[in-house]
Amino acid sequence: MSEKAILVGLITPDVTQEQAYEYLDELAFLAKTAGAKPLRNFTQKLKHPDNKTFLGKGKIEEVRLFAEENDIKLIIFDDDLNPSQIRNIEKLFGEETKILDRSNLILDIFASRAQTAQARTQVELAQYQYLLPRLTRMWTHLERQKGGIGMRGPGETQIETDRRIINDKIALLKKKLVKIDKQSTTRRKGREH
Structure with a gap:
């Protein structure tokens, strides 16, 4: 059985809404290739990723609640996360939730193949x-x-x-x-x- 996942992306001055959706479609394909079942995409329009949690406080809480309500233990971010972002997001979601970024997901696919x-x-x-x-x-x-x-x-x-x-x-x-x-x-x- 596939592991349920949430996909997260940003709309920034450098990335249009249309591009963000295309990137998330590509991320969904990668997630399925790795054996995950993406259930929902979340996007947020920001000038740049939040230094602490990638998303703003309200949006990251919205993602956390959706994950909790739907028993989702895998969150995949379309961009690379820095160590402090990963740590802060893990604190919010709990130890049992896996936090991955695009690079980590791709490496996982390569490792499995x-x-x-x-x-x-x-x-x-x-x-x-x-x-x-x-x-x-x-x-x-x-x-x-x-x-x-x-x-x-x-x-x-x-x-x-x-x-x-x-x-x-x-x-x-x-x-x-x-x-x-x-x-x-x-x-x-x-x-x-």
Whole structure:
């Protein structure tokens, strides 16, 4: 069974109402491809996205109430959200509601369709590269000082640790892609002879 979803977009000086509806139609197609069932679109006319919640207070509350009344646990935004917007929206909707943006949705589709080791590695790399700049204050409840044996230095915070781990993982995945590429080239040359 498909997961019910709400789609959210903005009408701005750069995006007309007609364009916003076209973008939401495209987002609906992407959502269906990912296995979601979009039930309703919400749009709001703003000069620019609200720094805290992407939408204005009244509109985000309208979306929250609709989600609550219809037991919808997936909200997909047509634009990329910054870490603080995601955190603030998650606080409003509750932990059980997933908040996605267009880029996250597309990465999810790629991940579900990746067949080869190379494709899976490329998707994983893209997911980590997407996540890295979003680490800032995502997990403020984990913001502890770490130190001692095995740590990079005294007083390393959880976010610094997570950032280092993700950077290490990105480097590892890049090396893995180079290795896969070399193996593919070797196999190809072997078939040609």
